[in-house]
Amino acid sequence: MSELRVRFAPSPTGYLHVGGARTALFNWLLAKKQGGTFILRIEDTDVERSTKESVDAILDGMKWLGLEWNEGPFFQSDYFPLYKEYVQKLLDAGKAYKCYCSAEVLDAKRELAMKEGRKPKYDGTCRERSDQPEGPYVIRFKAPRDGATSFDDLIKGTITFPNEELDDLIIQRTDGTPTYNFCVVIDDATMKITTVIRGDDHVNNTPRQVQLYEALGFPVPQFAHVPMILGSDKARLSKRHGATSVIAYRDMGYLPEALMNYLVRLGWSCGDDEIFSRAEMVQKFDIGSIGRSASVFDPDKLNWLNAHYIKSCDPERLAHLLLPHLSSREITTLGGPDLVAVVKTLQERAQTLEEMAERAVFYYNAPTSYDDAALAKFDSSHLLAVFAAVTAKLAAVDVPDVSPIDALFKVVCSENGWKMGQVGQPVRIALSGGTQAPGIAEIVVVLGGTETIRRIEKMQGYLSGK
RNA sequence: GUCCCCUUCGUCUAGCCCGGCCCAGGACACCGCCCUUUCACGGCGGCGACACCGGUUCAAAUCCGGUAGGGGACGCCA
Numbered sequence: 001m002s003e004l005r006v007r008f009a010p011s012p013t014g015y016l017h018v019g020g021a022r023t024a025l026f027n028w029l030l031a032k033k034q035g036g037t038f039i040l041r042i043e044d045t046d047v048e049r050s051t052k053e054s055v056d057a058i059l060d061g062m063k064w065l066g067l068e069w070n071e072g073p074f075f076q077s078d079y080f081p082l083y084k085e086y087v088q089k090l091l092d093a094g095k096a097y098k099c100y101c102s103a104e105v106l107d108a109k110r111e112l113a114m115k116e117g118r119k120p121k122y123d124g125t126c127r128e129r130s131d132q133p134e135g136p137y138v139i140r141f142k143a144p145r146d147g148a149t150s151f152d153d154l155i156k157g158t159i160t161f162p163n164e165e166l167d168d169l170i171i172q173r174t175d176g177t178p179t180y181n182f183c184v185v186i187d188d189a190t191m192k193i194t195t196v197i198r199g200d201d202h203v204n205n206t207p208r209q210v211q212l213y214e215a216l217g218f219p220v221p222q223f224a225h226v227p228m229i230l231g232s233d234k235a236r237l238s239k240r241h242g243a244t245s246v247i248a249y250r251d252m253g254y255l256p257e258a259l260m261n262y263l264v265r266l267g268w269s270c271g272d273d274e275i276f277s278r279a280e281m282v283q284k285f286d287i288g289s290i291g292r293s294a295s296v297f298d299p300d301k302l303n304w305l306n307a308h309y310i311k312s313c314d315p316e317r318l319a320h321l322l323l324p325h326l327s328s329r330e331i332t333t334l335g336g337p338d339l340v341a342v343v344k345t346l347q348e349r350a351q352t353l354e355e356m357a358e359r360a361v362f363y364y365n366a367p368t369s370y371d372d373a374a375l376a377k378f379d380s381s382h383l384l385a386v387f388a389a390v391t392a393k394l395a396a397v398d399v400p401d402v403s404p405i406d407a408l409f410k411v412v413c414s415e416n417g418w419k420m421g422q423v424g425q426p427v428r429i430a431l432s433g434g435t436q437a438p439g440i441a442e443i444v445v446v447l448g449g450t451e452t453i454r455r456i457e458k459m460q461g462y463l464s465g466k
Numbered sequence: 467g468u469c470c471c472c473u474u475c476g477u478c479u480a481g482c483c484c485g486g487c488c489c490a491g492g493a494c495a496c497c498g499c500c501c502u503u504u505c506a507c508g509g510c511g512g513c514g515a516c517a518c519c520g521g522u523u524c525a526a527a528u529c530c531g532g533u534a535g536g537g538g539a540c541g542c543c544a
Binding site: 043044046114156170183200228234236265266271292294298304305311347348409420423436 | 492
Protein backbone atom coordinates (compact mmCIF):
# COMPACT_ATOMS: atom_id res chain seq x y z
CA MET A 1 0.00 0.00 0.00
CA SER A 2 1.32 3.38 -0.96
CA GLU A 3 0.65 6.51 1.03
CA LEU A 4 -1.83 7.71 -1.53
CA ARG A 5 -5.30 8.22 -0.14
CA VAL A 6 -8.14 9.50 -2.31
CA ARG A 7 -11.84 9.81 -1.77
CA PHE A 8 -15.13 10.17 -3.57
CA ALA A 9 -17.52 12.34 -1.62
CA PRO A 10 -20.99 12.60 -3.13
CA SER A 11 -23.87 14.31 -1.41
CA PRO A 12 -26.91 12.06 -1.16
CA THR A 13 -29.41 14.35 -2.79
CA GLY A 14 -29.99 12.24 -5.89
CA TYR A 15 -28.74 9.22 -7.78
CA LEU A 16 -25.19 8.67 -9.00
CA HIS A 17 -24.94 10.57 -12.26
CA VAL A 18 -22.39 10.08 -14.98
CA GLY A 19 -20.34 13.08 -13.92
CA GLY A 20 -20.02 11.78 -10.40
CA ALA A 21 -19.30 8.32 -11.68
CA ARG A 22 -16.43 9.62 -13.75
CA THR A 23 -14.98 11.47 -10.78
CA ALA A 24 -15.29 8.30 -8.73
CA LEU A 25 -13.68 6.35 -11.55
CA PHE A 26 -10.66 8.67 -11.70
CA ASN A 27 -10.21 8.34 -7.95
CA TRP A 28 -10.55 4.58 -8.08
CA LEU A 29 -8.14 4.35 -11.00
CA LEU A 30 -5.46 6.35 -9.25
CA ALA A 31 -5.82 4.35 -6.06
CA LYS A 32 -5.67 1.08 -7.96
CA LYS A 33 -2.72 2.12 -10.01
CA GLN A 34 -0.68 3.31 -7.08
CA GLY A 35 -1.87 0.77 -4.57
CA GLY A 36 -3.42 3.53 -2.53
CA THR A 37 -6.64 3.72 -0.56
CA PHE A 38 -9.97 4.75 -2.01
CA ILE A 39 -12.42 6.12 0.51
CA LEU A 40 -16.14 6.66 0.10
CA ARG A 41 -17.61 9.47 2.11
CA ILE A 42 -21.19 10.61 2.07
CA GLU A 43 -21.54 14.36 2.48
CA ASP A 44 -24.83 14.63 4.24
CA THR A 45 -24.40 17.73 6.36
CA ASP A 46 -27.47 19.17 4.72
CA VAL A 47 -29.87 17.05 6.69
CA GLU A 48 -32.85 18.55 4.89
CA ARG A 49 -31.94 17.38 1.43
CA SER A 50 -30.11 14.16 2.17
CA THR A 51 -32.00 10.91 1.85
CA LYS A 52 -31.42 7.26 2.54
CA GLU A 53 -32.71 6.43 -0.94
CA SER A 54 -30.02 8.56 -2.48
CA VAL A 55 -27.35 6.87 -0.43
CA ASP A 56 -28.56 3.49 -1.64
CA ALA A 57 -28.81 4.69 -5.22
CA ILE A 58 -25.23 5.95 -5.13
CA LEU A 59 -23.96 2.74 -3.60
CA ASP A 60 -25.85 0.70 -6.19
CA GLY A 61 -24.38 2.71 -9.01
CA MET A 62 -20.86 2.29 -7.72
CA LYS A 63 -21.28 -1.41 -7.17
CA TRP A 64 -22.73 -1.91 -10.61
CA LEU A 65 -19.71 -0.22 -12.14
CA GLY A 66 -17.41 -2.20 -9.91
CA LEU A 67 -15.93 0.86 -8.23
CA GLU A 68 -15.17 -0.84 -4.97
CA TRP A 69 -13.88 1.32 -2.14
CA ASN A 70 -11.45 0.38 0.61
CA GLU A 71 -12.83 2.43 3.47
CA GLY A 72 -16.28 3.73 4.27
CA PRO A 73 -18.87 4.70 3.50
CA PHE A 74 -18.41 7.35 6.16
CA PHE A 75 -21.22 9.76 6.86
CA GLN A 76 -20.43 13.33 7.76
CA SER A 77 -23.53 13.45 9.89
CA ASP A 78 -21.76 11.05 12.27
CA TYR A 79 -18.97 13.52 12.88
CA PHE A 80 -20.77 16.65 14.05
CA PRO A 81 -18.98 16.61 17.43
CA LEU A 82 -15.65 16.47 15.65
CA TYR A 83 -16.47 19.51 13.53
CA LYS A 84 -17.68 21.37 16.61
CA GLU A 85 -14.38 20.71 18.25
CA TYR A 86 -12.46 22.27 15.41
CA VAL A 87 -14.82 25.21 15.21
CA GLN A 88 -14.06 25.85 18.85
CA LYS A 89 -10.34 25.63 18.17
CA LEU A 90 -10.62 28.30 15.56
CA LEU A 91 -12.73 30.43 17.87
CA ASP A 92 -10.21 30.07 20.68
CA ALA A 93 -7.39 30.98 18.37
CA GLY A 94 -9.20 34.08 17.24
CA LYS A 95 -9.39 32.70 13.72
CA ALA A 96 -13.16 32.57 13.69
CA TYR A 97 -15.88 34.81 15.09
CA LYS A 98 -19.58 34.96 15.74
CA CYS A 99 -21.62 36.85 13.21
CA TYR A 100 -25.04 38.15 14.15
CA CYS A 101 -26.10 39.40 10.75
CA SER A 102 -29.42 37.90 9.75
CA ALA A 103 -29.90 35.91 6.59
CA GLU A 104 -32.36 38.54 5.37
CA VAL A 105 -29.91 41.40 5.76
CA LEU A 106 -27.22 39.35 4.04
CA ASP A 107 -29.51 38.51 1.14
CA ALA A 108 -30.41 42.14 0.69
CA LYS A 109 -26.78 43.21 0.65
CA ARG A 110 -25.90 40.48 -1.80
CA GLU A 111 -28.63 41.49 -4.15
CA LEU A 112 -27.62 45.12 -3.97
CA ALA A 113 -23.98 44.29 -4.68
CA MET A 114 -24.97 42.25 -7.71
CA LYS A 115 -27.11 45.05 -8.98
CA GLU A 116 -24.31 47.56 -8.58
CA GLY A 117 -21.92 45.26 -10.35
CA ARG A 118 -19.79 44.46 -7.34
CA LYS A 119 -18.78 41.01 -6.31
CA PRO A 120 -21.22 39.98 -3.61
CA LYS A 121 -19.31 39.10 -0.49
CA TYR A 122 -19.63 39.48 3.22
CA ASP A 123 -18.72 42.99 4.30
CA GLY A 124 -17.18 42.00 7.63
CA THR A 125 -19.71 43.76 9.83
CA CYS A 126 -19.14 41.42 12.76
CA ARG A 127 -15.50 40.66 12.10
CA GLU A 128 -14.08 42.93 14.75
CA ARG A 129 -17.01 43.27 17.11
CA SER A 130 -16.28 42.55 20.74
CA ASP A 131 -19.74 42.52 22.29
CA GLN A 132 -21.68 39.28 22.63
CA PRO A 133 -25.30 40.19 21.94
CA GLU A 134 -28.15 37.82 22.59
CA GLY A 135 -29.72 36.13 19.62
CA PRO A 136 -28.86 33.75 16.85
CA TYR A 137 -25.46 33.79 15.24
CA VAL A 138 -23.36 31.89 12.76
CA ILE A 139 -19.65 31.34 13.01
CA ARG A 140 -17.42 32.70 10.31
CA PHE A 141 -13.84 31.97 9.46
CA LYS A 142 -11.63 35.04 9.72
CA ALA A 143 -9.96 34.89 6.36
CA PRO A 144 -6.78 36.79 5.50
CA ARG A 145 -7.55 40.02 3.70
CA ASP A 146 -4.32 40.73 1.92
CA GLY A 147 -2.12 38.73 -0.31
CA ALA A 148 -3.22 35.81 -2.42
CA THR A 149 -3.93 32.15 -2.02
CA SER A 150 -2.83 29.70 -4.63
CA PHE A 151 -2.48 26.00 -5.18
CA ASP A 152 -0.99 23.77 -7.82
CA ASP A 153 -3.74 21.84 -9.49
CA LEU A 154 -2.62 18.53 -10.94
CA ILE A 155 -4.82 19.09 -13.96
CA LYS A 156 -5.02 22.84 -14.42
CA GLY A 157 -1.71 24.04 -13.12
CA THR A 158 -1.21 26.85 -10.64
CA ILE A 159 -4.34 28.77 -9.77
CA THR A 160 -4.15 31.96 -7.78
CA PHE A 161 -6.89 33.94 -6.10
CA PRO A 162 -6.40 37.39 -4.62
CA ASN A 163 -7.49 37.16 -0.98
CA GLU A 164 -9.61 40.24 -1.31
CA GLU A 165 -11.91 38.20 -3.52
CA LEU A 166 -12.56 35.76 -0.72
CA ASP A 167 -14.83 36.67 2.15
CA ASP A 168 -15.28 35.25 5.63
CA LEU A 169 -17.16 32.07 5.01
CA ILE A 170 -19.68 30.62 7.40
CA ILE A 171 -18.39 27.45 9.01
CA GLN A 172 -21.27 26.89 11.41
CA ARG A 173 -24.91 27.65 10.83
CA THR A 174 -27.36 29.28 13.20
CA ASP A 175 -28.64 25.85 14.13
CA GLY A 176 -25.14 24.79 15.12
CA THR A 177 -24.49 22.49 12.18
CA PRO A 178 -21.23 22.83 10.27
CA THR A 179 -21.14 23.78 6.60
CA TYR A 180 -19.71 21.93 3.65
CA ASN A 181 -16.48 23.83 3.08
CA PHE A 182 -15.52 23.35 6.68
CA CYS A 183 -16.45 19.67 6.88
CA VAL A 184 -14.52 18.71 3.78
CA VAL A 185 -11.40 20.23 5.17
CA ILE A 186 -11.73 18.52 8.53
CA ASP A 187 -12.60 15.20 6.89
CA ASP A 188 -9.94 15.30 4.24
CA ALA A 189 -7.39 16.25 6.86
CA THR A 190 -8.40 13.71 9.49
CA MET A 191 -8.81 10.98 6.91
CA LYS A 192 -5.35 11.88 5.70
CA ILE A 193 -6.42 12.37 2.12
CA THR A 194 -3.36 13.08 0.01
CA THR A 195 -5.04 13.87 -3.28
CA VAL A 196 -8.40 15.48 -3.74
CA ILE A 197 -9.89 14.65 -7.12
CA ARG A 198 -13.22 16.31 -7.66
CA GLY A 199 -15.33 18.29 -10.10
CA ASP A 200 -14.25 21.50 -11.69
CA ASP A 201 -17.07 23.35 -9.96
CA HIS A 202 -15.05 23.21 -6.76
CA VAL A 203 -12.05 25.24 -7.86
CA ASN A 204 -13.59 28.37 -6.40
CA ASN A 205 -13.94 26.66 -3.05
CA THR A 206 -10.38 25.50 -3.01
CA PRO A 207 -8.61 28.69 -1.93
CA ARG A 208 -10.95 29.01 1.06
CA GLN A 209 -10.25 25.44 1.96
CA VAL A 210 -6.52 26.00 1.63
CA GLN A 211 -6.82 28.89 4.06
CA LEU A 212 -8.69 26.64 6.45
CA TYR A 213 -6.02 23.94 6.26
CA GLU A 214 -3.42 26.52 7.03
CA ALA A 215 -5.37 28.08 9.89
CA LEU A 216 -5.88 24.64 11.40
CA GLY A 217 -2.27 23.64 10.89
CA PHE A 218 -3.09 20.75 8.59
CA PRO A 219 -0.96 19.82 5.60
CA VAL A 220 -2.64 20.91 2.38
CA PRO A 221 -3.42 17.98 0.05
CA GLN A 222 -2.87 17.98 -3.67
CA PHE A 223 -5.82 18.97 -5.81
CA ALA A 224 -7.00 17.74 -9.18
CA HIS A 225 -10.09 19.38 -10.60
CA VAL A 226 -11.65 17.44 -13.42
CA PRO A 227 -13.61 19.37 -16.04
CA MET A 228 -17.35 19.05 -16.31
CA ILE A 229 -19.42 16.93 -18.60
CA LEU A 230 -21.69 18.88 -20.93
CA GLY A 231 -24.78 18.03 -22.92
CA SER A 232 -24.95 18.25 -26.69
CA ASP A 233 -25.82 21.95 -26.45
CA LYS A 234 -22.69 22.52 -24.37
CA ALA A 235 -24.70 23.29 -21.30
CA ARG A 236 -24.02 21.38 -18.13
CA LEU A 237 -25.32 17.85 -18.51
CA SER A 238 -28.79 17.48 -17.05
CA LYS A 239 -31.92 15.40 -17.33
CA ARG A 240 -33.13 17.25 -20.35
CA HIS A 241 -30.17 15.89 -22.30
CA GLY A 242 -31.42 12.39 -21.60
CA ALA A 243 -30.42 9.93 -18.95
CA THR A 244 -27.76 11.04 -16.50
CA SER A 245 -28.17 8.33 -13.91
CA VAL A 246 -25.74 5.46 -14.01
CA ILE A 247 -28.50 3.05 -13.06
CA ALA A 248 -30.62 4.31 -15.94
CA TYR A 249 -27.86 3.21 -18.29
CA ARG A 250 -27.91 -0.22 -16.73
CA ASP A 251 -31.66 -0.36 -17.27
CA MET A 252 -31.32 0.74 -20.87
CA GLY A 253 -29.11 -2.23 -21.48
CA TYR A 254 -25.59 -0.93 -21.25
CA LEU A 255 -22.80 -3.10 -19.94
CA PRO A 256 -20.86 -1.67 -17.01
CA GLU A 257 -17.57 -2.15 -18.80
CA ALA A 258 -18.90 -0.11 -21.73
CA LEU A 259 -19.92 2.80 -19.55
CA MET A 260 -16.60 2.62 -17.71
CA ASN A 261 -14.69 2.63 -20.97
CA TYR A 262 -16.75 5.54 -22.26
CA LEU A 263 -16.29 7.53 -19.09
CA VAL A 264 -12.56 6.98 -18.84
CA ARG A 265 -12.09 8.26 -22.40
CA LEU A 266 -14.20 11.31 -21.76
CA GLY A 267 -11.63 13.91 -20.87
CA TRP A 268 -8.75 11.49 -20.69
CA SER A 269 -6.76 9.70 -23.35
CA CYS A 270 -3.78 7.51 -23.90
CA GLY A 271 -2.51 8.07 -27.42
CA ASP A 272 -4.96 6.71 -29.96
CA ASP A 273 -6.30 3.95 -27.73
CA GLU A 274 -10.05 3.65 -27.50
CA ILE A 275 -10.73 0.28 -25.92
CA PHE A 276 -9.61 -0.28 -22.36
CA SER A 277 -10.21 -3.27 -20.18
CA ARG A 278 -10.29 -2.57 -16.47
CA ALA A 279 -6.73 -3.78 -16.10
CA GLU A 280 -5.58 -1.63 -19.00
CA MET A 281 -7.18 1.52 -17.74
CA VAL A 282 -5.66 0.99 -14.33
CA GLN A 283 -2.28 0.41 -15.85
CA LYS A 284 -2.40 3.31 -18.28
CA PHE A 285 -4.24 5.90 -16.25
CA ASP A 286 -2.36 9.07 -15.59
CA ILE A 287 -3.87 12.06 -13.92
CA GLY A 288 -1.70 14.44 -15.91
CA SER A 289 -3.31 13.26 -19.12
CA ILE A 290 -6.74 14.46 -18.12
CA GLY A 291 -7.74 17.32 -20.39
CA ARG A 292 -8.34 20.81 -19.11
CA SER A 293 -11.55 21.55 -20.93
CA ALA A 294 -15.10 20.33 -20.49
CA SER A 295 -16.37 17.56 -22.72
CA VAL A 296 -19.66 16.77 -24.35
CA PHE A 297 -21.36 13.51 -23.54
CA ASP A 298 -21.89 11.61 -26.80
CA PRO A 299 -24.47 8.80 -26.63
CA ASP A 300 -23.45 7.58 -30.09
CA LYS A 301 -19.98 6.75 -29.00
CA LEU A 302 -21.29 5.04 -25.89
CA ASN A 303 -23.49 2.95 -28.16
CA TRP A 304 -20.52 1.99 -30.26
CA LEU A 305 -18.58 0.89 -27.21
CA ASN A 306 -21.56 -0.99 -25.86
CA ALA A 307 -21.95 -2.81 -29.16
CA HIS A 308 -18.27 -3.66 -29.01
CA TYR A 309 -18.56 -5.13 -25.54
CA ILE A 310 -21.73 -7.00 -26.40
CA LYS A 311 -20.01 -8.55 -29.38
CA SER A 312 -17.11 -9.75 -27.29
CA CYS A 313 -19.12 -10.71 -24.24
CA ASP A 314 -19.45 -14.30 -23.10
CA PRO A 315 -22.88 -15.49 -24.36
CA GLU A 316 -23.73 -17.15 -21.06
CA ARG A 317 -23.24 -13.93 -19.19
CA LEU A 318 -25.11 -11.97 -21.84
CA ALA A 319 -28.03 -14.33 -21.63
CA HIS A 320 -28.12 -13.81 -17.90
CA LEU A 321 -27.98 -10.03 -18.27
CA LEU A 322 -30.68 -10.15 -20.92
CA LEU A 323 -33.23 -11.87 -18.69
CA PRO A 324 -34.67 -8.77 -17.00
CA HIS A 325 -35.09 -7.08 -20.38
CA LEU A 326 -37.00 -10.10 -21.57
CA SER A 327 -39.26 -10.36 -18.58
CA SER A 328 -40.14 -6.68 -18.83
CA ARG A 329 -41.57 -7.70 -22.20
CA GLU A 330 -43.42 -10.53 -20.54
CA ILE A 331 -41.39 -13.08 -22.36
CA THR A 332 -40.54 -16.32 -20.73
CA THR A 333 -37.78 -18.45 -22.14
CA LEU A 334 -39.22 -21.60 -20.62
CA GLY A 335 -40.16 -24.07 -23.32
CA GLY A 336 -38.66 -21.82 -25.99
CA PRO A 337 -35.28 -21.99 -27.69
CA ASP A 338 -32.12 -21.98 -25.63
CA LEU A 339 -31.41 -18.37 -24.67
CA VAL A 340 -27.68 -18.72 -25.07
CA ALA A 341 -28.20 -19.89 -28.64
CA VAL A 342 -30.55 -16.98 -29.24
CA VAL A 343 -28.02 -14.55 -27.83
CA LYS A 344 -25.32 -15.85 -30.13
CA THR A 345 -27.41 -14.99 -33.17
CA LEU A 346 -28.02 -11.48 -31.85
CA GLN A 347 -24.67 -10.43 -30.43
CA GLU A 348 -23.38 -8.95 -33.65
CA ARG A 349 -26.49 -6.91 -34.27
CA ALA A 350 -27.43 -5.17 -31.04
CA GLN A 351 -26.12 -2.00 -29.48
CA THR A 352 -27.90 -2.47 -26.19
CA LEU A 353 -29.53 -5.28 -24.26
CA GLU A 354 -32.85 -3.56 -24.76
CA GLU A 355 -32.37 -3.74 -28.48
CA MET A 356 -31.28 -7.33 -28.20
CA ALA A 357 -34.35 -8.22 -26.18
CA GLU A 358 -36.54 -6.56 -28.78
CA ARG A 359 -34.90 -8.57 -31.53
CA ALA A 360 -35.22 -11.76 -29.50
CA VAL A 361 -38.97 -11.53 -29.08
CA PHE A 362 -39.84 -13.47 -32.22
CA TYR A 363 -37.91 -16.52 -31.06
CA TYR A 364 -40.31 -16.94 -28.16
CA ASN A 365 -43.47 -15.47 -29.59
CA ALA A 366 -44.30 -16.68 -33.09
CA PRO A 367 -45.21 -13.72 -35.30
CA THR A 368 -48.87 -12.79 -35.26
CA SER A 369 -48.56 -10.40 -38.16
CA TYR A 370 -46.26 -10.08 -41.14
CA ASP A 371 -44.48 -7.33 -42.98
CA ASP A 372 -46.91 -7.11 -45.89
CA ALA A 373 -44.89 -4.57 -47.79
CA ALA A 374 -41.96 -6.96 -47.89
CA LEU A 375 -44.24 -9.83 -48.79
CA ALA A 376 -45.73 -7.86 -51.65
CA LYS A 377 -42.41 -8.06 -53.49
CA PHE A 378 -43.20 -11.68 -54.31
CA ASP A 379 -46.32 -13.05 -55.91
CA SER A 380 -48.21 -15.53 -53.84
CA SER A 381 -47.77 -18.47 -56.18
CA HIS A 382 -44.02 -18.06 -55.79
CA LEU A 383 -44.33 -17.82 -52.03
CA LEU A 384 -46.43 -20.94 -51.82
CA ALA A 385 -44.00 -22.81 -54.04
CA VAL A 386 -41.05 -21.73 -51.89
CA PHE A 387 -42.74 -22.74 -48.67
CA ALA A 388 -43.74 -26.11 -50.06
CA ALA A 389 -40.25 -26.84 -51.28
CA VAL A 390 -38.61 -25.73 -48.02
CA THR A 391 -40.93 -27.63 -45.71
CA ALA A 392 -40.57 -30.77 -47.80
CA LYS A 393 -36.81 -30.67 -47.47
CA LEU A 394 -36.87 -29.65 -43.81
CA ALA A 395 -39.24 -32.42 -42.84
CA ALA A 396 -36.79 -34.96 -44.16
CA VAL A 397 -33.76 -33.82 -42.12
CA ASP A 398 -32.49 -33.20 -38.70
CA VAL A 399 -31.52 -29.62 -37.90
CA PRO A 400 -28.30 -30.06 -36.06
CA ASP A 401 -26.20 -27.23 -37.33
CA VAL A 402 -26.07 -24.14 -39.48
CA SER A 403 -24.04 -25.43 -42.40
CA PRO A 404 -26.33 -28.32 -43.42
CA ILE A 405 -29.25 -25.91 -43.34
CA ASP A 406 -27.41 -23.45 -45.51
CA ALA A 407 -26.70 -26.31 -47.89
CA LEU A 408 -30.33 -27.32 -47.82
CA PHE A 409 -31.42 -23.84 -48.87
CA LYS A 410 -28.87 -23.85 -51.67
CA VAL A 411 -30.29 -27.12 -52.94
CA VAL A 412 -33.80 -25.70 -52.87
CA CYS A 413 -32.55 -22.76 -54.92
CA SER A 414 -30.71 -24.77 -57.52
CA GLU A 415 -33.48 -27.33 -57.93
CA ASN A 416 -36.01 -24.63 -58.66
CA GLY A 417 -33.86 -22.07 -60.37
CA TRP A 418 -34.41 -19.52 -57.58
CA LYS A 419 -32.00 -17.03 -56.18
CA MET A 420 -31.26 -17.03 -52.47
CA GLY A 421 -33.08 -13.74 -52.04
CA GLN A 422 -36.24 -15.26 -53.46
CA VAL A 423 -36.17 -18.00 -50.86
CA GLY A 424 -34.48 -16.59 -47.78
CA GLN A 425 -36.54 -13.47 -47.49
CA PRO A 426 -39.98 -15.15 -47.60
CA VAL A 427 -38.86 -17.73 -45.08
CA ARG A 428 -37.43 -15.04 -42.87
CA ILE A 429 -40.75 -13.23 -42.88
CA ALA A 430 -42.58 -16.44 -42.10
CA LEU A 431 -40.31 -17.17 -39.15
CA SER A 432 -39.76 -13.73 -37.70
CA GLY A 433 -42.58 -11.64 -39.13
CA GLY A 434 -40.19 -9.09 -40.58
CA THR A 435 -37.11 -8.62 -42.70
CA GLN A 436 -34.57 -7.68 -40.09
CA ALA A 437 -33.35 -10.79 -38.41
CA PRO A 438 -30.31 -13.04 -38.10
CA GLY A 439 -29.23 -15.38 -40.87
CA ILE A 440 -31.99 -17.71 -41.99
CA ALA A 441 -30.09 -20.89 -41.20
CA GLU A 442 -29.26 -19.60 -37.73
CA ILE A 443 -32.91 -18.97 -37.05
CA VAL A 444 -33.91 -22.40 -38.27
CA VAL A 445 -31.34 -24.09 -36.07
CA VAL A 446 -32.30 -22.12 -32.98
CA LEU A 447 -36.01 -22.61 -33.57
CA GLY A 448 -35.68 -26.27 -34.45
CA GLY A 449 -37.22 -28.14 -37.39
CA THR A 450 -40.65 -28.66 -35.91
CA GLU A 451 -41.23 -25.05 -34.91
CA THR A 452 -39.83 -23.83 -38.22
CA ILE A 453 -42.26 -25.96 -40.18
CA ARG A 454 -45.11 -24.92 -37.90
CA ARG A 455 -44.41 -21.27 -38.58
CA ILE A 456 -44.13 -21.79 -42.31
CA GLU A 457 -47.42 -23.63 -42.32
CA LYS A 458 -48.99 -20.81 -40.40
CA MET A 459 -47.79 -18.45 -43.07
CA GLN A 460 -49.19 -20.69 -45.76
CA GLY A 461 -52.52 -20.52 -44.03
CA TYR A 462 -52.26 -16.77 -43.82
CA LEU A 463 -51.51 -16.57 -47.54
CA SER A 464 -54.34 -18.78 -48.66
CA GLY A 465 -56.73 -16.85 -46.47
CA LYS A 466 -55.97 -13.63 -48.31
C1' G B 467 -21.39 42.48 -12.82
C1' U B 468 -16.81 40.41 -10.26
C1' C B 469 -13.38 36.47 -9.91
C1' C B 470 -11.54 31.67 -11.73
C1' C B 471 -11.05 28.32 -15.76
C1' C B 472 -11.30 26.81 -20.85
C1' U B 473 -10.80 27.19 -26.61
C1' U B 474 -7.63 21.41 -32.51
C1' C B 475 -12.78 18.06 -37.38
C1' G B 476 -20.30 17.99 -35.55
C1' U B 477 -18.39 14.98 -31.01
C1' C B 478 -14.20 12.44 -27.93
C1' U B 479 -9.24 13.44 -28.64
C1' A B 480 -3.38 13.00 -30.42
C1' G B 481 0.22 16.66 -31.15
C1' C B 482 1.50 21.76 -27.50
C1' C B 483 5.64 21.52 -21.87
C1' C B 484 11.14 20.41 -25.25
C1' G B 485 8.81 25.38 -32.22
C1' G B 486 10.42 22.30 -38.07
C1' C B 487 8.77 14.98 -38.78
C1' C B 488 1.56 18.47 -39.01
C1' C B 489 -0.82 21.76 -46.02
C1' A B 490 -2.47 18.42 -38.28
C1' G B 491 -3.11 11.79 -36.66
C1' G B 492 -6.90 8.34 -34.46
C1' A B 493 -12.00 7.28 -32.89
C1' C B 494 -17.57 8.09 -32.91
C1' A B 495 -21.21 10.05 -36.19
C1' C B 496 -22.19 10.98 -41.40
C1' C B 497 -21.54 9.72 -46.85
C1' G B 498 -19.85 6.17 -50.70
C1' C B 499 -18.03 1.36 -52.28
C1' C B 500 -17.13 -3.91 -51.23
C1' C B 501 -18.95 -8.33 -48.64
C1' U B 502 -24.08 -10.24 -48.31
C1' U B 503 -30.59 -14.18 -48.48
C1' U B 504 -32.59 -9.32 -44.74
C1' C B 505 -30.72 -6.34 -40.73
C1' A B 506 -26.25 -5.93 -38.77
C1' C B 507 -20.81 -7.16 -38.35
C1' G B 508 -16.50 -6.53 -41.12
C1' G B 509 -13.15 -4.29 -44.99
C1' C B 510 -11.87 0.00 -47.99
C1' G B 511 -12.41 5.12 -49.11
C1' G B 512 -14.48 10.15 -48.41
C1' C B 513 -16.12 14.59 -45.73
C1' G B 514 -14.21 17.42 -41.81
C1' A B 515 -10.59 21.32 -37.16
C1' C B 516 -5.48 24.35 -34.99
C1' A B 517 -11.53 30.63 -32.22
C1' C B 518 -9.59 35.56 -33.95
C1' C B 519 -5.76 39.47 -34.35
C1' G B 520 -0.91 40.95 -33.65
C1' G B 521 4.23 39.77 -32.16
C1' U B 522 8.87 36.65 -31.74
C1' U B 523 11.35 33.32 -35.39
C1' C B 524 14.44 31.21 -41.31
C1' A B 525 10.07 28.34 -39.35
C1' A B 526 4.18 28.49 -34.75
C1' A B 527 -1.36 24.28 -33.61
C1' U B 528 3.06 24.56 -30.61
C1' C B 529 6.33 30.61 -27.52
C1' C B 530 4.44 35.95 -26.05
C1' G B 531 0.48 39.76 -25.93
C1' G B 532 -4.42 41.13 -26.84
C1' U B 533 -9.58 40.24 -28.47
C1' A B 534 -13.79 37.25 -28.87
C1' G B 535 -16.61 33.15 -27.38
C1' G B 536 -17.88 29.33 -23.81
C1' G B 537 -18.12 27.33 -18.90
C1' G B 538 -17.82 27.67 -13.60
C1' A B 539 -18.16 30.20 -8.91
C1' C B 540 -20.10 34.16 -6.19
C1' G B 541 -25.74 30.22 -0.47
C1' C B 542 -26.73 29.70 7.02
C1' C B 543 -26.40 23.76 -0.92
C1' A B 544 -22.84 20.38 -1.63
